[in-house]
Structure formats: structure tokens, C-alpha cells
Amino acid sequence: MHFKGKVIKYGANVDTDVIIPARYLNTSDVSELASHCMEDLDPDFKEKVRPGDIIVAGSNFGCGSSREHAPVAIKGSGISCVIAPSFARIFYRNSINTGLAILECAEAAEEIKDGDFIEIDTEEGKISDITSGKTYKASAFPEFISEIIGADGLVGYTKAKLK
Amino acid sequence: MGMTMTQKILAKHAGKKECAPGDLIEASLDVLLGNDITTPPAIDIFERSAFGEVFDKEKIVLVPDHFAPNKDIKSAQQCQKMREFAKKQKITHYYEQGQEGMGVEHVILPENGLVKPGDCIIGADSHTCTYGALGAFSTGVGSTDLACAMASGSTWFRVPDAISVVLHGEAGPYVTGKDVILYLIGKIGVDGALYRSLEFSGEGVAKLSMADRLTICNMAIECGAKNGIFPVDAITIEYLNERVPGGYQAAPEWILPDEDAVYEKTIEIDLSSVRPMVAFPHLPSNTHEVGTFGKIQVDQVVIGSCTNGRIEDMRRAAAVLKGRKVAEGMRAIVLPGSQRVYKQALKEGLLEVFVDAGCVVSAPTCGPCLGGHMGVLAKGEKCVSTTNRNFVGRMGHKESEVYLAGVEVAAATAVLGYIGSPEELN
Numbered sequence: 320m321h322f323k324g325k326v327i328k329y330g331a332n333v334d335t336d337v338i339i340p341a342r343y344l345n346t347s348d349v350s351e352l353a354s355h356c357m358e359d360l361d362p363d364f365k366e367k368v369r370p371g372d373i374i375v376a377g378s379n380f381g382c383g384s385s386r387e388h389a390p391v392a393i394k395g396s397g398i399s400c401v402i403a404p405s406f407a408r409i410f411y412r413n414s415i416n417t418g419l420a421i422l423e424c425a426e427a428a429e430e431i432k433d434g435d436f437i438e439i440d441t442e443e444g445k446i447s448d449i450t451s452g453k454t455y456k457a458s459a460f461p462e463f464i465s466e467i468i469g470a471d472g473l474v475g476y477t478k479a480k481l482k
Numbered sequence: 483m484g485m486t487m488t489q490k491i492l493a494k495h496a497g498k499k500e501c502a503p504g505d506l507i508e509a510s511l512d513v514l515l516g517n518d519i520t521t522p523p524a525i526d527i528f529e530r531s532a533f534g535e536v537f538d539k540e541k542i543v544l545v546p547d548h549f550a551p552n553k554d555i556k557s558a559q560q561c562q563k564m565r566e567f568a569k570k571q572k573i574t575h576y577y578e579q580g581q582e583g584m585g586v587e588h589v590i591l592p593e594n595g596l597v598k599p600g601d602c603i604i605g606a607d608s609h610t611c612t613y614g615a616l617g618a619f620s621t622g623v624g625s626t627d628l629a630c631a632m633a634s635g636s637t638w639f640r641v642p643d644a645i646s647v648v649l650h651g652e653a654g655p656y657v658t659g660k661d662v663i664l665y666l667i668g669k670i671g672v673d674g675a676l677y678r679s680l681e682f683s684g685e686g687v688a689k690l691s692m693a694d695r696l697t698i699c700n701m702a703i704e705c706g707a708k709n710g711i712f713p714v715d716a717i718t719i720e721y722l723n724e725r726v727p728g729g730y731q732a733a734p735e736w737i738l739p740d741e742d743a744v745y746e747k748t749i750e751i752d753l754s755s756v757r758p759m760v761a762f763p764h765l766p767s768n769t770h771e772v773g774t775f776g777k778i779q780v781d782q783v784v785i786g787s788c789t790n791g792r793i794e795d796m797r798r799a800a801a802v803l804k805g806r807k808v809a810e811g812m813r814a815i816v817l818p819g820s821q822r823v824y825k826q827a828l829k830e831g832l833l834e835v836f837v838d839a840g841c842v843v844s845a846p847t848c849g850p851c852l853g854g855h856m857g858v859l860a861k862g863e864k865c866v867s868t869t870n871r872n873f874v875g876r877m878g879h880k881e882s883e884v885y886l887a888g889v890e891v892a893a894a895t896a897v898l899g900y901i902g903s904p905e906e907l908n
Binding site: 332334336337340341342344345346347359360378379382383384385386387388405407408409412413416417461463464467472473474476477478480481 | 506519520522523526527531533548549553554556557560605606607608610622623624625626627629630633634638640672673676677703706708765852853854858871873874875876880
């Protein structure tokens, strides 16, 4: 997959309570969840996010709850990909399962600046910062994870397994 | 290569003799758990995918505990969806609000004897790691994972590296499992055990009650761990024998870690040196020993949750509150973790102690822990809570603050009006 967009940058330990506060978890409606995405961390997020934009953040992104509503809200708000040095493990699973692209790359996460325009090739794990002219290489997904992604997510994978 | 307890359980459930950190395996599951926030999306996925029937109606546990008793119409509809699915699929372990065996999910699964040593368990709730206290491999997943596992009875795992946590000595007065886990999280940070298993051992384990161990494993996720796990000893067996249907006499020997099991690192904790801890906003790792900071005035105290809602917690809280009054202007909310805990607290006169002290006594629910209901915070308010997270906006307004602590510090704070220890009451 190829993505191109503007960077919205956050720090380390962005938790699921700020990605989508629990007070909105009485629904699983994507557009409703997306309308509250990041509101306790960055009240301007909703106004500034454009389809295709990319979140670049610090380590342990998505820590906290198992709520799948978190990657769903991020994806629903138009974000195409999240880059961080590391992801909390349940968030990592949930992103793969719900089709939110995520890339682990410590160097890119540190150097890329808020507002930069970047281009991503997820197959190659290549991140190009058009603004700064630098390129980065993200860790590749293990083969098994690529298989899940290739089967159109865990549901497709499970259907094939049950056949 | 020698294997840890976690690796042994994963290998067994993957039908393999051995597995190593980094291996991706497909493991069969003994218990699958969902609550009223995570199950409704799982049901949507299950039905949209035309999975048909669940793989085993006896192995799925559904607990409407987060926004229940239903806090609003949308929550009521989520619970309704769960109830109807449970009925249609004839799920054995669906727990209805108020009925026997019901309560906060991670309080009731052990209490109802649904968890055994060596089990492989997933739950669509991050605190599913609680059950490691009983020698099970248990971890949190999302709704899609739950939906697919309800159909297939298995799921994938990446076999984790392990951190060995060796416990020595015995905890002093007012120091509980909560203080031990806050101490550990403070030491290694909120991602200090990311993707890894925390494997507890050492002669100090025998000095920890089952309630302490459940609290410790409950918060393994707060340092990023995939799971926390305790060895099985006489205390575990006694606990299980009283609860598992048909009794429980001995854990399978294969779950013991190999002598040459490999741990990425070892952390030694002398329990006698751990003091009552408080995690300041807005991370569970932001820990301070009680008595090392100035007077912090508090508006609300919450005692309960999957972390500290067991009968032992109620007894500890009541011991501090007995004959005392909650400070003026303070709201103290006590939530027994289950119907069983509620009834026992009633029998022992603990609820009377709470009411006499000026506490709200609530039905078992996760409510306030995640800012759902039954104790949501206003702008600028501070709360000492025996729950597990203190992120921005966790219990209400984004400018409210949550301080995490054990039951006795929380109860003492309710009386003092500022964060303090029971020692200050004497």
C-alpha cells in the first residue's frame, strides 16, 4: 500500500483513553467514534486532519485498553498510517485486524516533524520525508502477519482456516 | 532451550513439544471472555462473517459489567445485543446483572472456578492478564480476535520473551499486591515489559495471598506485558479447590518452568522494602511512596474494580473506615467486585461500616474506573482510586486527575481528605 500525507506528531505513550475516551464507547459506529478521536489529547485534531494524513508518535503507541474502537476511530478519521518506534501489543493486533496500517521505525518517529509531507510504501517499509528529503526503512511485518493482511484481515484468514 | 511457564503453556496449546520467543503459533483456547464494550463489535463481526455457531458454548464467558447496570440507552442496547447473542448461541457462562456469580469480569472468573492452571485464555479486555495469578496463560485481545476465536476456538500468538521477577521477604503493614505492582511499574516504566511475559517466583510468593497475586497480574498490562504469571502452590490449590466445580487437587506438572528456562532479565524485589505507593497522574509508572510528598487534597475516593474489588479489599477498607467518618466534602464510593463479594461484605457487616462512614456503596460495575458512570470526575477534580489507570481523562473530564493506590491508602485518604496512609489516622 502507498500513502502520502501530512504528518500529525505526538509524543510517547499515546493511550487508548485519549485516542477514544471510554465515555464514547457506548457505540461502535465508525463516524461517531472518529468524531471524538484524540479529543482529550489534541482538541484541534478533528479540524486539522485530512484524508491520508499520517500520525507519527513516540514509543508504546496505543497503550492501555483492548478497545478496538481505538484503531477504528483513527482509521475512520482519515489517518492512513501510524508510525512509532513501538506499539502496545493489543493495539498492534487490533490494527492488523482492523486494517489500520502501522509501521515501527524509531529513527523516522524521532526525526520526522509535525507538518512534514511524507510518502510511505508499506510493502517495502519505505518512509520518505518529502519535506526534509530523508528516507527511512521500517521493520518488515513477520510473514505470518503479512499473510493475515493478505487474507484481507483476520476475518478472511479465519474463514480460510475454517474451510 | 529451556522454556518458561508461559512458553510451556503456549507450546502445549499449539500441539508442540517446544516453542521459542518470536515463534508465531496457533493455540487452542480454554476460555474466551468478552464484556459489554468489546463483545457487541465482536458479535457484529461474527454475524457479518456468517460464522454460524460458536465453537464451544461452554468456553465463552460474557459479562456485561462496564456500562451496566445500563447507564444510558446506547449502553442498554449494547447489553441487549450481548444478551440476545448469548441466548441464541446458548452460551453457558452469560452473567446477568445482579444474578448469582455476576460481577466485574476479572473478579468473577476466578471466583466461579472458570480458570485453572495451564489454561490458555483470551479476553477482549486488557486486564484479562489477571488470571496468570492462577498459573494460566491469559491475555487481552480486541473484538475481531474475540469474534474469530469464538468461531475457531483458537488464535495466534507471538511467543513472548520473559522477564523473571523474583520476590523475597514479606510485605510490611499496609503493603499489598497493589503496592508491589505499582512499585514494579514505577521501576520499569509503562513499556518496561512490552510484548514480554512477567514470570513471578521466589520465596516471597508464599507470603502473598491469592487476592494479592490477582491484583499483581491484573496490572501486568500497565507495564506493557503480554501476561503475568505466578507458580502454583498450596495457596493456589486451596483457592481452586474451593471454587472449581468438582474440586481441584493438583496442577499438571508440565506447567513448571524448566530449570534452564531463559529470561531476558531478572528483577529482584524485597517485599519488606516496598512501601505503600501512589501513582500520580497521568501514568501508572509515575509512582511515589506515601509520605514523600506534601498534602494533596482530594475530591473523591473510589474503592473497587477488577484490581481491588475482592472481599479481602473490602475487609481492608472497612478496617480503616470502621468508626471513622469520610472527610467533609469528600465523596467515597465503594464497589464490591461481585454479587458474592457484596453478600459476604453484607454478612460481615462491612457494608454497614461503609455506610456509617459516609460512603456510597454501589452495585458491582467497572463504571467509574473508565469514566463510564457511578463516579465520573468534573473539571479540576482529583480522585484517589484503587483502579488501574490514570491516563488523561480516564475517569472523566480531561482536566481531572487520578491517583492510583491500594485500598488502605484510599480508605485513609477518604477520612483525611488528602492523600495519606492509615498510620496518620492513629
